Amino acid sequence: MADPEQVSTSVNALLEEYKALRAEILMRLDLQHKNMNLLLALVSAITGFLVKFANDHGVSGSGATLVHSEIVILVPLAALSINVFLWRHSDHDVAIIDAASYVERRLKKAVVTSLGSGPYLGYEDFLSKRRRERGRQATRLVSLGNENVTMFFLLAIFLAAGWLIRLSNSSHAANAHEVFDVLLYLASALAIFSLAISILVGGAYKRISPEDARAKSKTAKSTEASSxxxxxxxxxxxxxxxxxxxxxxxxxxxxxxxxxxxxxx
Known part of the structure; x- marks a missing residue:
């Protein structure tokens, strides 16, 4: 029979490690919220400036209108900036997934070994199941996370505006039209990359629990094998x-x- 004092010391050490990981997860979540707030402030400032310029000089036509002004370069520049914010958001997601997976697959197993079977450290498993339930009840898009959806919505708006300007006006952005085109092409290519990363991260959230990994493995084996x-x-x-x-x-x-x-x- 294990020494009760030794078991208590081991469990306390595991709980301290769990607290540290939970603190890191909460910190990452807070950084994600700040990241989103900063993006909204930046997009609001750029949109407000462009709208004011359009009201003062007009949107298109002859003269120094918005479309024919170098100021319109802010449109693809905003789309490019949103991609950077998406990468930072996904980076925090990856760190959260790593910490939650360690808790679910290592710490929880160690606590069960010390104390016996029981509902220990089940918060990450609960969140994983809740994400799957929301995905079934709503759409696959929910798996990306609400903030990611908002970011991609803003990205789509600026990309659509940029391509509309690019295709409908040959003399767009005045002397900066080449820079406008390069930024627009780059932002469009990076948007595809950002979408792929977000989908992969969303899928990784659903595989935090080891039960999900085992179920996926059994499904693959049953599909490959025939009677x-x-x-x-x-x-x-x-x-x-x-x-x-x-x-x-x-x-x-x-x-x-x-x-x-x-x-x-």
Whole structure:
């Protein structure tokens, strides 16, 4: 029987490690919220400046309007900045996933080994199940996270505005039209990269619990494997087609079908 004092010391050490990881997760979540608030402030400032300039000089047409001014370079520049904020958000997500996975797969197992089976440290597993439930009840887009959806919505708006300016006006952005085009192409390419990262991170959130990984592994194995009876029947059919000495299986639709050599009833 294990020494109670030794078990208590071991469990206290595990709980201290759990507290440190939980503090890191909360810190990352707080940084994500600050990241989102900073992005909203930046987008609001850029949008407000562009709207004011358009009200004073007009949107398009002759003269120093918004579309023909170098100020319009802020549109693709804003889209490029949103990609950077998305990467920072995903970086925090990855750190949160690592900490939560360690708690669920290592710390929880160590506590169970010390104290026996029980509902210990189940918060990460609860969050993982809640994410799956929300994904089934709503849409796949929810798996990206609400803040990610908002960021991608803003990114889509600025990219759409940039491409509209690029395709509808050949003399856009005055002398800075080449810089405008480069920034727009770069922001569009990085948007695809940001979307791929967000989808991968959203899927990783659903695999925090080891039960999810085991269920996925069992599903893959059951899909690859087929029943021995089916394999035997398929092998007999294939061999009968290539080797005339091997009798073909009887036709199930024929009542009196029998293999050669068998006596008729």
């Amino acid at each position: 021995p009876g089916d394999q035997t029947a398929e092998g007999t059919d294939a061999l009968a087609l290539t080797d005339p000495q091997v009798p073909a299986p009887p036709d199930p639709l024929t009542k009196d079908a029998a293999y050669p050599g068998e006596s008729e009833p």
